[in-house]
Amino acid sequence: xxxxxxxxxxxxxxxxxxxxxxxxxxxxxxxxxxxxxxxxxxxxxxxxxxxxxxxxxxxxxxxxxxxxxxxxxxxxxxxxxxxxxxxxxxxxxxxxxxxxxxxxxxxxxxxxxxxxxxxxxxxxxx
Numbered sequence: 114x115x116x117x118x119x120x121x122x123x124x125x126x127x128x129x130x131x132x133x134x135x136x137x138x139x140x141x142x143x144x145x146x147x148x149x150x151x152x153x154x155x156x157x158x159x160x161x162x163x164x165x166x167x168x169x170x171x172x173x174x175x176x177x178x179x180x181x182x183x184x185x186x187x188x189x190x191x192x193x194x195x196x197x198x199x200x201x202x203x204x205x206x207x208x209x210x211x212x213x214x215x216x217x218x219x220x221x222x223x224x225x226x227x228x229x230x231x232x233x234x235x236x237x238x239x
Contacts, residue, residue, distance in 0.1 A: 117144055118203055120221060121195055127218045137196065143225065145191045149184045150228035156180060157235045164239065 125140035132139065156176065163170050171179075194200070 117148065120144060120147065120216070122204065123216050124218070124221060137200070141191055141195055143221070144195070145184075145188045147225050147228065148187045148191070150225060150232060152183055152187070153180060154228050154232045154235070157232055157239065161235060161239055 121140050121144045124143045125136050128136040128139050160170070160176065170176075195203075
């Protein structure tokens, strides 16, 4: 299991007792938003670096279109991966481990918010 699987199941297990039917949707939104925000942050850092190096790259409109297409791909990949039989197999693997990793839910949401805020700050500096 990779890091995103562990984060998905931490969010899923936190919301499962209180929101039985919406726990998977919340966890799917969280992991997709986290991956998209990390993609945005890395794209902005690359753009700032290439801008400082005076390198001619793609236009801003094309970069945003590429980000939107990559975000849609990430969402549908996560939807397929975490909605059906594969999620149950990963959950069984996660439950069979001796020492499961548990993260604080506030820390997980702060990680997502921090990535978004850092992206906005760097975007305004661009």
